[in-house]
Amino acid sequence: MSDSPSDRSPPGDDFDPDVEETFESPYEVYADLRSRCPVAHSTAYGGFWALTRYKDVVDAVTDTDTFITSKINVIPNMSLGERRPPLGKDPPEHTPYRRALDRTLRAGRVKQLEVPLRAHAIREIDRMIDAGEADISSDLGTILPAWVAVEWLNLEPEKAQFLAKVARLYNIAWRASDKDAVKNTSLQLYAIAENLVDDRIRNPRDVSTDPASALLKEETPDGPIPRDYVVATLRQALVVGLMAPPPLFGSIAVHLSRDQELQDFLRSDPSQIPAAVEEFLRMYTPYRGFARTTTRPVTLHGRTILPDEPVTIVYSSANRDEEVFPQADQFILNRPNIRDHLAFGKGAHSCAGMGLVRLEIRMVLEELLSRTKRFTLAGPIETTRLPELGPIVTPLAFEDAR
Structure with missing residues (x-):
């Protein structure tokens, strides 16, 4: 494969992003691409590239001058309009937004949140066990992240059930490529963010524990962050926080259901659970990757990406790159380099809430x-689609130990 910026044939299809998937099949596709075509192209969604090897992914996400997010940050793109912060802004514009969010996600704040969040987790898990069976993706995978949002954003408790319902509807709409339904559910999240911001304008709170207040207080070179951008930032945080857990919870549940020995081991030695969390994150990164566009021609492995062409940074492939993670398809507890995984991205746009997610x-x-x-x-699983990765329907049966 070879291209040049000045004279090349239009790229074709090296893979089909819309092919029907099983639990394992995406990883098989990515392994094939890493081997034969690490810079792959698809004509779907107007055409885009995919970087699948670990080194290429790291190089791209840490080169924010060449690979920018301000034009497109997810494929397929169902954006409602203008690129919004924080993902829709490049450094240095992006920095004040991230600084404000980071202030409310420090280790001390996450530790404070553990007590109320554990109470929510126990209540919701007990409810599932009492029922004997439950779909962990659409049940716990939506309601617990909703409680996380309520506690972190200091929302009214009654918002939790509403957020869980919106998350389920958003997932259904996204899987169906129903842009109108995506817009409708997105607007419901905007409404929550707008009401929250307007309340904090009138009643500001401690900037170390309240994200809306922190964003409103933050200064940019041009003055305070505009209200609409504060709203958009919180809405984006809600989307990411609500959409990633269903496939992640589902993937972990599938793995442990198939590996009862590992399930029993972690049950008998809970001290190993934090290490298991890291390996699960590496293996089952819930976002395949976010997108960038290039500001100049970039040639990798004999292929040239031209300026303004969309590029997906495939974290889920990079995390199974055998050159970095030997026996990458195997669950190996306490890998020596496990902290090198890219489940939370890397660089300026790495996940601000990674500590909260780990908790x-x-x-x-x-x-x-x-x-x-x-x-x-307890039944067949159903998988999600771009940009998420993993089961969106994961029925489980429980044997009660209480």
Whole structure:
């Protein structure tokens, strides 16, 4: 494969992003691409490139002058309009938004949130166990992240059920490529963010514990962050925080249902759960990757990406790159380089809420394992689609240990 910026044939299809998937098939596709075509192209969604090897992904996401997010940050693109912060802004414009969010996600704040969040996790998990069976993706995978949002953003408790419902509808709409339904659910999240911001304008709170207040207080070179951008930032945080957990919870549940020995081991030795969380994040990164566009021609592995061409940064492929993670398709507890995984991205746009996510998964595993003797798959799974990766329907049956 070879291209040049001045004279090349239009790129064709090296893979089909819309092919029907199983639980394992995306990883098989990515392994094939890493081997034969690490810079792959698809004509779907107007055409885009995909970087699949670890080094190329890291190089791209840490070169924010060449690979920018201000034109497109997800494929397929169902944006409602103007690029919004924080993902829709490049450094240095992006920096004040991230600084404000980071202030409310420090280790001390995450530790404070553990007590109320664990109470929510116990209540919701007990409810599923009482029922005997439940779909962990559409049940716990939507309601617990909704409680995380409520506690982190200091929303009214009654918003949790509403957010969980919106998350389920958003997932259904996205899978169906129903742009009108996506817009409708997105506007409901905008409404929550708008009401929250307007309340904090009138009643500001501690900037170390309240994201809306922190954003409103933050200064940019041009003055305070505009209200509409504060709203958009919070809405984007809601989308990411609500959309990633369903396939991630589902993937972990599928893995542990198929590996009862590992399930029993973690149940017998909960001290190993934090290490297991990292390996699960590496193996089952819930976002395949976010998108960038290039500001100049970039040639990698004999292929040239021209300026303004969309590029997907495939974290889920990079995390299974055998050159970095030997036996990458195997669950290996305490990998020596496990902290090199890219489940949260890397660089300026790495996930601001990674500490909160780690807490969320750890609590789910601790409470689910301690409250059951065993859980197994109770029916067929259904998988999601770009940009998420993993099961969106994951029925489980529980054997009660309480």
